[in-house]
Amino acid sequence: MISLQFVYVLTGLMFAAFAVLSAGDRANPKRFGNAAFWALVALSFLAGDRLGDLGNGFLVVGLALIAGFGQLGRGAPATTSPEERRILAGRFGEKLFVPALTLPVVLLIGVLVLKPLQVAGHPLIDPKQATLVSLAFATLVAVALALVLLRQPVISPLQEGRRLMDIVGWAALLPQLLAALGAVFALAGVGKVIGDLVTTYLPTDTRAAAVAVYCLGMALFTVMMGNAFAAFPVLTAGVGLPILIHRFGGNPAAVAAIGMLSGFCGTLMTPLAANFNLVPPALLELPDRYAVIKAQIPTGLALLLANMVLMYVLAFR
Amino acid sequence: MLTLLGVAVVVLGFAARFNPLLVVVVAALVTGLAAGLPPLEVLATLGKAFNENRFVTVALLVLPVIGVAERAGLQERAKMLIARFQGVSVGPLLVVYLLFRQLTAAVGLISIAGQAQTVRPLIAPMAEAAAEARTDELPEPSRMRIRAFAAATDNVGAFFGEDIFLAIGSILLMVGFLATDGIVIEPLRLSMWAIPTAVAAFLIHGSRLLLLDRSLRSRGERAAS
Numbered sequence: 032m033i034s035l036q037f038v039y040v041l042t043g044l045m046f047a048a049f050a051v052l053s054a055g056d057r058a059n060p061k062r063f064g065n066a067a068f069w070a071l072v073a074l075s076f077l078a079g080d081r082l083g084d085l086g087n088g089f090l091v092v093g094l095a096l097i098a099g100f101g102q103l104g105r106g107a108p109a110t111t112s113p114e115e116r117r118i119l120a121g122r123f124g125e126k127l128f129v130p131a132l133t134l135p136v137v138l139l140i141g142v143l144v145l146k147p148l149q150v151a152g153h154p155l156i157d158p159k160q161a162t163l164v165s166l167a168f169a170t171l172v173a174v175a176l177a178l179v180l181l182r183q184p185v186i187s188p189l190q191e192g193r194r195l196m197d198i199v200g201w202a203a204l205l206p207q208l209l210a211a212l213g214a215v216f217a218l219a220g221v222g223k224v225i226g227d228l229v230t231t232y233l234p235t236d237t238r239a240a241a242v243a244v245y246c247l248g249m250a251l252f253t254v255m256m257g258n259a260f261a262a263f264p265v266l267t268a269g270v271g272l273p274i275l276i277h278r279f280g281g282n283p284a285a286v287a288a289i290g291m292l293s294g295f296c297g298t299l300m301t302p303l304a305a306n307f308n309l310v311p312p313a314l315l316e317l318p319d320r321y322a323v324i325k326a327q328i329p330t331g332l333a334l335l336l337a338n339m340v341l342m343y344v345l346a347f348r
Numbered sequence: 349m350l351t352l353l354g355v356a357v358v359v360l361g362f363a364a365r366f367n368p369l370l371v372v373v374v375a376a377l378v379t380g381l382a383a384g385l386p387p388l389e390v391l392a393t394l395g396k397a398f399n400e401n402r403f404v405t406v407a408l409l410v411l412p413v414i415g416v417a418e419r420a421g422l423q424e425r426a427k428m429l430i431a432r433f434q435g436v437s438v439g440p441l442l443v444v445y446l447l448f449r450q451l452t453a454a455v456g457l458i459s460i461a462g463q464a465q466t467v468r469p470l471i472a473p474m475a476e477a478a479a480e481a482r483t484d485e486l487p488e489p490s491r492m493r494i495r496a497f498a499a500a501t502d503n504v505g506a507f508f509g510e511d512i513f514l515a516i517g518s519i520l521l522m523v524g525f526l527a528t529d530g531i532v533i534e535p536l537r538l539s540m541w542a543i544p545t546a547v548a549a550f551l552i553h554g555s556r557l558l559l560l561d562r563s564l565r566s567r568g569e570r571a572a573s
Contacts, residue, residue: 035403042406072405079399085388087395092373099370111419120421120428127425130417131469134410135460162459163406173413181420191415196408201369207404208372214397215376215390216354219383224351255355260518264525272529283531287522288511288541295507299500302362306404309368311463311499315472317492320365326493326500330553334508337548345544 034157038167043076049193053106061104065197068097072204091208098201106197108190123181130177134169141165195314202313206306209257216256225252226265235274239343245270246339249290250297250331257303259294266290275346285346293338299331300324354379410465418469426470427477438478438494439561442501443554445471449505450546454512463502472498479564490564497560501553508549511542 046069053059054066071093079087097103111119120127145168146161148154156164174188196203216222229248235241245266252262271290275281298304301324308324319325354375361371373394380390414422430436452460461467472495479494480486510516514535526533 038406038409039402042402042409045409045412075399076402079402082395082399084392084396084399087399088388088391088393089395091394091398092391095367095369095373099367101367111421113424116419116421116424118421120424123420123425125425127417127420127422128470130413131422131465134413134465135457138459139457160403163403166406166459167409170409170413173410174416177413177416177420181416183416183420187419188412188416191419192412195411195415195418199408199411201367203408204405205368205372207398207401208369210401210404211394211397212354212358212372212376215379215393218390218393219351219354219379219385221351221355221379224349225355255359260521263518263521267525276531283526284533284537285541287526287533288538289545291518291522292508292511292542292545295511298507299503302368303358305368306407307463307503311467311502312496314463314468315495315499317495319492322492322496323499323503326496327503330500330504330549330556333552334545334549337552338545341544341548345541 032153032157033155033164035160035163038160038163039076039079041167041171043073045189045192046070046073046076048189049073049196052108052189052193053197056106056108058107059104059197061102062106064097064102065104065106068094068103068201069196071097091211094201094204094208098204103200104197105200106193108194110191110194119181126180129180130173133173133176134166137169137172138162138165141168198316199310199313202305202310205309209303209305213256213258213261216261222252222256222261222265225255226269229266230269235270238275238279238347241270241274241279242339242343242346245275245286245290246293246335246342249294250300250335253294253297254301254303257298257301257305259291259298262294262297263287263291279347281342281346282348286342289338289342289346293335296331296335296338299327299334350382351379353382407462407464414464414469422469423473426473427480430474430477431481434481436478437482437561438475438497438564439558441475441478442471442497442557442560445498446501446505446550446553446557449502450509450550453506453509454546456513456516458506458510458513458516461502462506463499467498467502471502482565487567490567493560494564497557501557504549504553508542508546512539512546514539 050066050070053062056062071090075090142161142165145156146158233244235244248266249262253259271286275286276283302309311323312320357375357378376394475494475498519535519538522538523535
């Protein structure tokens with residue numbers, strides 16, 4: 032059975048290659064910082080299960096120290112100039128879209144065709160991890176197609192991947208690290224403290240006030256924790272179930288669904304949802320790291336208001 | 349109350365723009381200390397959870413694909429493609445992408461698009477080219493604003509489409525949580541209740557995209573005159 036382990040080994044090898052290529056990049060004055068950073072990430076993917084919990088903890092500290100003390104630079108692998116790219120774009124035409132479009136196509140084939148497939152009574156790929164395993168297949172197929180169709184040097188996927196990875200930089204690891212912070216918050220009981228604050232000090236004696244407290248609470252809690260999933264159990268146990276559903280007779284499906292979506296409005300407005308809000312500005316080379324959040328805040332606030340109105344009107348009929 | 353010190357570290361650290369990786373590690377240690385946990389236990393908890401959440405970072409596997417295609421001129425081709433449609437401006441282009449993202453996410457195809465595989469190589473360059481076709485020179489702040497809106501549109505479309513799909517994590521979490529209180533709900537009922545918000549999200553963000561168009565145009569006219 033092909034499991035998540037296969038995906039981790041592939042990812043680890045990619046980061047290991049980035050580390051080696053970074054070390055040899057004399058154009059980057061901080062090349063050893065980059066090499067050490069990507070080597071630690073490679074170690075995590077290749078041998079994370081053998082490092083032990085404390086070993087992984089020290090690995091995280093290592094990553095934070097390299098990034099925190101500004102030791103990450105930006106590599107400059109040899110690449111094509113903007114002028115050459117315009118000429119190539121004219122020559123290759125629509126063929127250029129093939130590798131990027133291969134990704135969703137192979138991903139779909141993986142999830143729809145490979146996932147139910149059985150070989151000698153065992154599933155071919157781990158059904159629980161079908162999306163990630165298919166994503167790994169899809170990248171392999173797409174890289175091969177790109178090399179053949181666009182006649183690029185064999186090393187170019189790794190060099191160009193490194194170029195993009197250096198652009199993203201430390202932000203690449205932030206989503207994973209924030210997920211880990213969530214575990215520490217859970218261990219220390221942070222969620223319960225916030226939930227108690229909300230339910231003790233905010234008014235919930237009228238239906239309108241209770242709807243507002245639940246929706247705003249979901250959004251605010253999500254902004255602070257970076258994740259609506261962490262907010263949902265706390266706020267629903269504190270306000271949703273006892274007050275909106277049991278006291279005011281709200282429809283449980285409508286209360287829960289719109290409550291969760293109020294949390295999603297919070298996700299649009301928090302730097303803690305790093306993969307959505309902080310990685311894209313890095314990928315798009317925006318000078319303001321909070322530019323995407325700023326573009327999303329008006330939508331998030333207006334939609335939060337819409338959610339409160341929708342819940343008030345739809346959930347109590 | 350002391351338990352919330354870690355949250356305060358995150359808020360202040362991010363606001364002061366310290367390196368976020370360092371901020372998160374410090375926040376974890378502060379939270380643990382405030383809750384009376386020994387530092388090594390906190391570090392082990394952080395390390396264990398970091399290791400268990402490696403799947404979060406796997407999405408970056410697509411970068412080599414995007415990189416090779418960019419080396420051969422993918423972004424330039426995306427711009428040429430949009431330049432052929434003279435009439436398309438930034439707003440309607442992103443509205444179409446918003447609708448596409450919401451509809452595909454609603455049927456479970458959340459992974460077919462995303463920031464690394466569609467926004468950077470295709471959507472952002474197309475949006476920039478659509479704006480360039482209308483003004484001779486696109487000012488740098490406008491270009492950055494268009495890119496930020498392209499990324500924001502992907503997020504809004506994904507968030508407020510995926511909850512219509514039955515098998516998504518958030519729906520399963522709600523079903524499981526309500527079941528512990530003795531309330532049994534079909535996933536289909538929950539996903540139906542996600543539709544009104546999805547429509548509201550389309551209307552709100554779509555209007556903002558059309559307004560973006562207008563503000564870019566007036567800025568362009570001001571620059572031209």
